[in-house]
Amino acid sequence: MSKVVERFLKYVKYHTTSDENSNTFPSTEGQLIFARELAKELKELGLSEVEVDENGYVTALLPANTDKKIPTIGFIAHMDTSPDMCGKDVKPQIIENYDGNDIMLNKEKGIILSTSEFPELKNYIGKTLITTDGTTLLGADDKAGIAEIITAIEYLINHPEIEHGNVKIAFTPDEEIGRGVDKFNVKKFACDFAYTVDGGELGTIEYENFNAASAKIKIHGRNVHPGTAKGKMKNSILIGIELQNMLPELERPEHTEGYQGFYHLNNFQGTVEETSMYYIIRDFDKQAFSDKKEYIKSIVEALNKKYGEGTVELELKDQYYNMREVIEKHMHIVETAMEAMRSLGIEPKVVPIRGGTDGARLSFMGLPTPNLFTGGHNFHGKYEFIPIHAMEKAVEVIVKIVELYGKKG
Numbered sequence: 001m002s003k004v005v006e007r008f009l010k011y012v013k014y015h016t017t018s019d020e021n022s023n024t025f026p027s028t029e030g031q032l033i034f035a036r037e038l039a040k041e042l043k044e045l046g047l048s049e050v051e052v053d054e055n056g057y058v059t060a061l062l063p064a065n066t067d068k069k070i071p072t073i074g075f076i077a078h079m080d081t082s083p084d085m086c087g088k089d090v091k092p093q094i095i096e097n098y099d100g101n102d103i104m105l106n107k108e109k110g111i112i113l114s115t116s117e118f119p120e121l122k123n124y125i126g127k128t129l130i131t132t133d134g135t136t137l138l139g140a141d142d143k144a145g146i147a148e149i150i151t152a153i154e155y156l157i158n159h160p161e162i163e164h165g166n167v168k169i170a171f172t173p174d175e176e177i178g179r180g181v182d183k184f185n186v187k188k189f190a191c192d193f194a195y196t197v198d199g200g201e202l203g204t205i206e207y208e209n210f211n212a213a214s215a216k217i218k219i220h221g222r223n224v225h226p227g228t229a230k231g232k233m234k235n236s237i238l239i240g241i242e243l244q245n246m247l248p249e250l251e252r253p254e255h256t257e258g259y260q261g262f263y264h265l266n267n268f269q270g271t272v273e274e275t276s277m278y279y280i281i282r283d284f285d286k287q288a289f290s291d292k293k294e295y296i297k298s299i300v301e302a303l304n305k306k307y308g309e310g311t312v313e314l315e316l317k318d319q320y321y322n323m324r325e326v327i328e329k330h331m332h333i334v335e336t337a338m339e340a341m342r343s344l345g346i347e348p349k350v351v352p353i354r355g356g357t358d359g360a361r362l363s364f365m366g367l368p369t370p371n372l373f374t375g376g377h378n379f380h381g382k383y384e385f386i387p388i389h390a391m392e393k394a395v396e397v398i399v400k401i402v403e404l405y406g407k408k409g
């Protein structure tokens, strides 16, 4: 088994689901345990300045092996997995020499990774895939990124003939709940630019992402015995349904793709007395993004007019912005990554990220950070899988980027 696969299979066993209801940093203890384990491994590899800081950030340095003037490059991946799906007791399955048919993930529960739902599976006939057992996510997002970065660094250590500048790595907590870089010290990281290794399919490179906001909604109803409720009861659940129905039906994740934005109702819990709803709002275009936020505000206003002031409370919060405007000023970062891929026989695919990454926020904090592929598919759910050869290619791309900048120096 290759080193990157061995590492990956080890890392997915750590339970590092993040928790948006937690107030600690990192949000869950499991991430700290994993962070310490990673730091130990980095020290054993011989990296310098290995550190887990009080917030759980793991950082390390591979010092330059030449006096040439070469920019300091960072590689970043996140340690947590999405709270959208269980990330505990992950039991990866290895499908060797994949035959192109549906994959039975879990016989007992009848959970199938089907080629009709996921036609991209057909691209991997004859390859080896790692899947879940249908009861958890896999955690390729982003433990594949961590495994790939460490394996690339190990390769550079074992191949001192490759000239390179300082290479820094950082593993961050809580990316999935939008706090991944809240306490990240960009100045101390001291890189000229960086890459997150947190993308999808082999060959993808991303430097455009959504503008993102969250909308927390609380609806206050009035509960009265249903037998005597006439003219008195205010059912907050029904007001919530009304609110949802006022949003454009086609602007939902399940109806949008490419550069289209959406409103996504992520959580809806209610009783007659009180209902809470949680939305995420996404758009690539700055204006459309702000229009979407204005629209949800106007809906809340209308409902308050109808049901009484204070019935519906709205808390809108910007989460991150489209990094394109930052990266465009430093296009060599993207171009060099594409050059690295081509030299390895990989056709680079530039795709807009229908999400965000730590890199998006880092870019606005002064560290331009596009996103490289990990090779994984179907993140955040039980159908997540990753082809082994894509992980191996990701390792080669990281090494090649470092090498190319070393030559340019």
Ligand SMILES: [Zn+2]
Residues within 6 Å of the ligand: 078, 141, 142, 175, 198
């Ligand atoms: Zn991720």
